[in-house]
Amino acid sequence: MKFCNQCATPLAYGVPPDDNMPRFHCPACLVVHYENPRIITCTLPIWQQQILLCKRAIEPQLGLWTLPGGFMENGETVAEGALRETWEEARSRPTIRQLLAIVDLPQYHQVHMFYLADMPNADCAPTSESSEVALFHPHEIPWDHLAFRTVRAALEHYVEHRDKGPGLPLLETRITPR
Amino acid sequence: MKFCNQCATPLAYGVPPDDNMPRFHCPACLVVHYENPRIITCTLPIWQQQILLCKRAIEPQLGLWTLPGGFMENGETVAEGALRETWEEARSRPTIRQLLAIVDLPQYHQVHMFYLADMPNADCAPTSESSEVALFHPHEIPWDHLAFRTVRAALEHYVEHRDKGPGLPLLETRITPR
Numbered sequence: 168m169k170f171c172n173q174c175a176t177p178l179a180y181g182v183p184p185d186d187n188m189p190r191f192h193c194p195a196c197l198v199v200h201y202e203n204p205r206i207i208t209c210t211l212p213i214w215q216q217q218i219l220l221c222k223r224a225i226e227p228q229l230g231l232w233t234l235p236g237g238f239m240e241n242g243e244t245v246a247e248g249a250l251r252e253t254w255e256e257a258r259s260r261p262t263i264r265q266l267l268a269i270v271d272l273p274q275y276h277q278v279h280m281f282y283l284a285d286m287p288n289a290d291c292a293p294t295s296e297s298s299e300v301a302l303f304h305p306h307e308i309p310w311d312h313l314a315f316r317t318v319r320a321a322l323e324h325y326v327e328h329r330d331k332g333p334g335l336p337l338l339e340t341r342i343t344p345r
Numbered sequence: 346m347k348f349c350n351q352c353a354t355p356l357a358y359g360v361p362p363d364d365n366m367p368r369f370h371c372p373a374c375l376v377v378h379y380e381n382p383r384i385i386t387c388t389l390p391i392w393q394q395q396i397l398l399c400k401r402a403i404e405p406q407l408g409l410w411t412l413p414g415g416f417m418e419n420g421e422t423v424a425e426g427a428l429r430e431t432w433e434e435a436r437s438r439p440t441i442r443q444l445l446a447i448v449d450l451p452q453y454h455q456v457h458m459f460y461l462a463d464m465p466n467a468d469c470a471p472t473s474e475s476s477e478v479a480l481f482h483p484h485e486i487p488w489d490h491l492a493f494r495t496v497r498a499a500l501e502h503y504v505e506h507r508d509k510g511p512g513l514p515l516l517e518t519r520i521t522p523r
Contacts, residue, residue: 168350168351169350169351169352169353170348170349170350170351170352170353171348171350172346172347172348172349172350172356172378173346173347173348174347174348175347175348175353178350185473187433188418200350201416202419203383203384203416203417203418203419204383204384204417204418204419205381205382206381206382206384206456238379238381239381239382239456240366240381240382241380241381241382241451241454242451242452242454243451244449244451244456244519245447245449245456246449246517247451255365266447266515266517269423269444271422271423271424273419273420273421273422273425274420276419276420278384278417278422278423295363337444337515339424339444341422
C-alpha cells in the first residue's frame with residue numbers, strides 16, 4: 168500500500184491520533200487505511216457417507232485435493248458464501264447442516280470457516296478452478312495429497328466425530344507457522 | 346476507492362478477467378482491489394451471574410449500552426481480538442468459555458462473533474471508549490438502551506440458555522435491514 172486510494176497522496180505509516188496501532192494513513196486527507204483479516208468460507212459436502220473433494224486446477228497447491236471454499240464476499244452471509252463457492256468450484260448445491268470448524272491463521276490474516284453440508288444427490292462436476300471433483304469414503308481420503316492444513320484439520324475433525332450423534336462439536340483451532 | 350494504492354492511477358470498476366463480480370481494479374498495473382467483509386469480535390463477560398456492559402463514550406450510539414468488542418486486527422485470532430477489545434473498552438481480563446454467537450450483517454459487510462467469557466473478579470473500569478462499565482443481573486439488562494441489534498441477539502440467546510448448561514448452543518443468525 169503506497170498511495171491514498173481517496174486522493175492519490177503517498178501514504179504515511181505510523182500510529183494515527185486516538186489509535187494504538189501503526190496503520191497506513193494519508194497525511195493530506197487524513198483517511199486511515201485499515202487492514203483486517205479476511206474470512207475463507209468452505210463446505211464439507213456429504214453424499215451417502217462420502218465426502219466431496221476438489222483437485223485444484225489453479226495455484227496455490229495446483230493438483231492437490233481440497234474442500235470447496237474461498238474468500239467471503241461483501242453482501243453475503245458466511246454460509247451463503249460457502250454455498251456459492253461450492254457451486255463455483257464443484258457444481259454441487261448442498262444444504263448446510265451445521266458449522267463444523269473455525270480455524271484461525273493469524274500469520275496469514277485469515278479465518279477459515281467450514282460448514283458440514285448435505286448434498287441432495289451425487290451431482291458434481293469439474294470447473295475452471297477444479298480439474299477433478301470426486302466423492303471419497305473416509306478411508307479413501309487422499310491424506311498425502313491435501314492442499315491445505317486447514318482442510319486437513321476440518322476433515323480429521325469430521326472423521327473423528329461423524330458417528331457420535333446428531334450434532335458434531337465445533338472445532339476451534341489455529342494453524343501455527345511451520 | 347478512487348485511485349490505485351500501488352501506483353496512484355485512477356481506478357476502473359468492472360468485472361476483471363477470469364472473475365465474475367465487478368471490482369475496483371487498476372488499468373495501469375492491473376492490481377484488483379478486493380473488498381471483503383470484516384469481523385467484529387466481542388465478549389459477553391460474566392461475573393457471578395452478572396453480565397459486564399459498557400456505555401459507549403463514542404459514536405455511533407453514544408450513551409447506549411453494549412458488550413465489549415470491535416474490529417478484529419491482523420495478526421490475532423478471533424478470540425484474542427475479543428479479549429483485547431474487552432481490555433481496551435472495559436479493563437477486564439476474562440477467560441474464554443465458548444463461542445456463543447455468530448451474527449451476519451451482509452448489508453454492512455460484517456460478521457459479528459461473541460464469546461462467552463468468565464471474569465476472574467469484578468474488576469472493570471471506564472476507558473476512552475466507555476463512559477461507564479457495570480455488571481448487570483439478567484433481569485437488570487437495559488433492554489431499551491442497547492446500542493446494537495447484534496448485542497441484543499447475543500444477550501437474548503445467553504439469557505434464554507444460560508441455565509441449560511454446561512455448553513450453550515451456538516446462535517447463528519443474521520440481522521436484516523429494518
